[in-house]
Amino acid sequence: MGIETEYGITATVDPQRRQLGPDEVARELFKPVVAEYSSSNIFLPNASRLYLDVGSHPEVATGECDSLSQLLAYERAGDAIVDDLARQAERSLDATVYLFKNNVDSAGNSYGCHENYLISREVVLKDLSRSLLPFLITRQLICGAGMVAPATATRPAQFVLSQRADQVWEGVSSATTRSRPIINTRDEPHGDSKRFRRMHVIVGDSNMAEPSFALKVGSMLLMLEMLEAGFELPNLEVADPIVRIRDIARDIDGSTELELVAGGTLSALEVQRQFHAAAARWLEHRPDGDPSQEDLARVVALWGRVLDAIGSGNYASIAADVDWAAKLALLERYRERLGGDWAHPKLAQVDLAYHDIRPGRGLADVLVRRGMLNRWIGDAAITRARDSAPPTTRAWMRGQFLEHARAAQAHVTVDWTRMKIHRPEVRVEEFLDPFDAASPRLDALLNYIDEHAANVPE
Template sequence: MGIETEYGITYTDGDIRKLRPDEIARTMFRPLVEKYASSNVFISNGSRLYLDVGSHPEYATAECDSLTQLINYEKAGDVIADSMAKTAEGTLAKEGIDGQVYLFKNNVDSVGNSYGCHENYLVGRSMPLKALGKRLMPFLITRQLISGAGRIHHPNPTAKGETFPLGFCISQRADHVWEGVSSATTRSRPIINTRDEPHADSHSYRRLHVIVGDANMAEPSIALKIGSTQLVLEMIEAEVGLPNLELANDIASIREISRDQTGSTLLILKDGGTITALEVQQIVYQHAVAWLEQRPEPEISGTSNDEMRRVLDLWGRMLEAIETQDFSAVDTEIDWVIKKKLLDRYQVRGNLDLGDPRLAQIDLTYHDIRPGRGLFSVLQSRGLIKRWTTDDAIAHAVEEAPMTTRAHLRGRILQAADKLGAPVTVDWMRHKVNRPEPQTVELGDPFATENAEVDQLIEYMLTHAESYRS
């Protein structure tokens, strides 16, 4: 599993915005470009760090094989990105430009542009992607109920086809997808991207690329988003009898659900029947509960059954909260619930209209990743948002690659290359030492943690260490 996070970016000096996003982003990535001659690099914890289209800093986690491990590496990305932002502030200050870099882990900017938080799941090649998507789609469309990030929707009068009024949405991403399943990513964003890039042995594996999810701040929200999806994928692969809940109109449904926190949005099924969004989640949840009773315990690594019980506990509490509209049992764990509670309190206290700019500022500041500055960070430090993992585990993930996937091997190569100054070219599968003579190792098994060729590659770098210093 892996998560790709694109960050929104801006720079201010008081109330004056001095630099464009592309200028700030280039300053952030300047140390990497100076060191590696590229703004697209893999770093020592096995993850990928790069400057994406639209000047968005992007971080893609190393391959992870368990839920908490993935949360640690996803949150490590925030630490790494914020460290880059602080370095950029120092660089700009030396150039006479004083101010602060703001990185937002959200999905929509002030003028309606959207950027993503993409999920990647390794599935068996034997499962046809079209069939997998058909079974998974009703769950993904309604998943926003349990793991959305929430936002105030401000109508854009210049947007073609804009029909929704001012209001609170439970998902940031729902309005910005246009197809169910497609090979596109930006032109016509789908819920599931079908581009066949397994980044592994293509005879054995395929990569399920989900691009509909919100970027989450709260660790329990990440756990529920990823953990519930993992359980559904396991059930589909195990053929445990999930019912056919295929919807007649995926895109209309996902937009309507986003504006109804009761989950009572009536969805039309392809077979002509109807079902509510909450009922879809309840049906899938009940099957997940039954699946966990027979789910094999991972032998060496992977998400344990105990951890999946934590996921099911939160999932069940969230569904009950939606049904009863009493969110007190989850209002420290689910982003959209946390945010709506915060906005409601400020709105009542200040007698504010929902369109008031002060509420929009609260909405945005929740996603500021700077510790002590972002609202999420302040709330979590005060114990008002629950944890799933620990700061120590996240700090370890900043420095070290996962020990239970091939990212461990990539991390070893990168750390050796960095120490010795060896020129290397790395992607998810291929690892190359460029000189004196090119040496390449390809890692097609995502679960490999030992490899004799990697040992030889590192030994090759050690043997030629002197040449790298000359």
């Protein structure tokens, strides 16, 4: 599995100077990258991909990970890497650079946090979607990032659960930007296409709270495990899921009634309760000794606690774990001082500041430092993830290849599956199994690099 994170970017300068646009700031941020690699689209030493995406958004796509905590460490390492670039850009621009891990800017433009899960080629996507769509449109209850939604012609300004709920237009589609579906079906497995398929989920919010990230990814992992195993799940296919995802976002108590295709209705909260109950049963069937069992048991326990808190209306009890609840508590304190109007511009500023990734400046980090927002992993895991590839997947081989090439100043290129040496003779290997962390073919490439290191021109 892996996570792609797009960051919002802006900068402030002295009022007497010309203001800087996002494209100008992004170009400056990537200058050290281009200077070293002659490209703004690279693979980092930790096997993640760093690139400048459409709309001047820096983006980090983690290397392949095989556990929830490992993935979280590499997602957080991505924050640290782009923040380092922002600090360098500040010095060269003589400006303050801000990177925001959110999903909507002040003009209403959306940028994403995409989840990628490896699934079997034998799984039929249409069958998956029947269970996944009701799960995903209600998942925002447990891991939405929350947002102050501006007033429209039909709605006043209000707090909503999810930043992405208003930005999706289809349930399942091969498009990404044109129609922006909940599940993207573009067949791009980055592996053996006879064995694997990539489940590409683009409806989730970017998370600042580590437990929220764990709930987002962990609950989805459990759903996919159950579906692949043929484990019995409730039939909760929802009529008009795109309409309902917007309604759920505006109803933090989960009481939105959903019409089921099979007949009858259920509340959004009850849909989540039924999927949670199935996940709790599934934990008892998972193989003994699976290294992710502890992580997923923590997910199921927190998932149930969050649903109970929503059902009772005691949102304060989950404000240290769930982004939307943490942000709601923060905003409510300001709103009381500002006269109770959600449209007050100060609230939008606080909302945005929650997503600032700079340690000590972003409000989510301030809450962590004050013990008001919980952690899931430790700093040591994130520090390791900044410079070293995931040791248990194909990403490790990519990281080793890049490390050898850099030490030898060898001319190489990589992508998710291929590693190529350009000279003195072209050598290319393709690695199609994301679970392989070692290969004699990689050893041969590394030996070739080392043998010819002395022949690299000065």
